[in-house]
Amino acid sequence: QVQLVESGGGLVQAGGSLRLSCAASGRTFSSYAMGWFRQAPGKEREFVAFISWSGSRTYYTGSVKGRFTISRDNTKNTVYLQMNSLKPEDTAVYYCAATTSRATMTELEYEYWGQGTQVTVSS
Numbered sequence: 001q002v003q004l005v006e007s008g009g010g011l012v013q014a015g016g017s018l019r020l021s022c023a024a025s026g027r028t029f030s031s032y033a034m035g036w037f038r039q040a041p042g043k044e045r046e047f048v049a050f051i052s053w054s055g056s057r058t059y060y061t062g063s064v065k066g067r068f069t070i071s072r073d074n075t076k077n078t079v080y081l082q083m084n085s086l087k088p089e090d091t092a093v094y095y096c097a098a099t100t101s102r103a104t105m106t107e108l109e110y111e112y113w114g115q116g117t118q119v120t121v122s123s
Contacts, residue, residue, distance in 0.1 A: 022078060047061055093116040096114045
C-alpha cells in the first residue's frame, strides 16, 4: 500500500505560481512512477504530468508544457508540481497518483491516488 497526501493548493491570480507537493508513505516510493492529474468542475479527470521512478523522464499534457514542472525527491518521498503562469482554465482539483508502469498517461494504470488539492486561478 502507498498513501499519498497532496498539499499546496489555493487561490491565486492569473499569471501567478503555486507549487503542489505530494507526500508518500508506505511501500518504497522510489519503486513507483508518479503522475499528476486534475479534474475541473463538470469535466472528466485528465492527465497533467508524469515522472519516472528515477526522475529521468517526464511528460506533460500540451496545455501545461513550458508552464508546469514535475519533479521528485526520493529521499523525502515527495513529488512536486511547480505551476507557473497560471491561467483560469487551470482551476481544478489536482491529484497525485502512483503507478508501477514505466510510463503512462492512462488513469486506469495508476494504482494509488491522493485525496486531491484544490487550485483556483482567478482572472
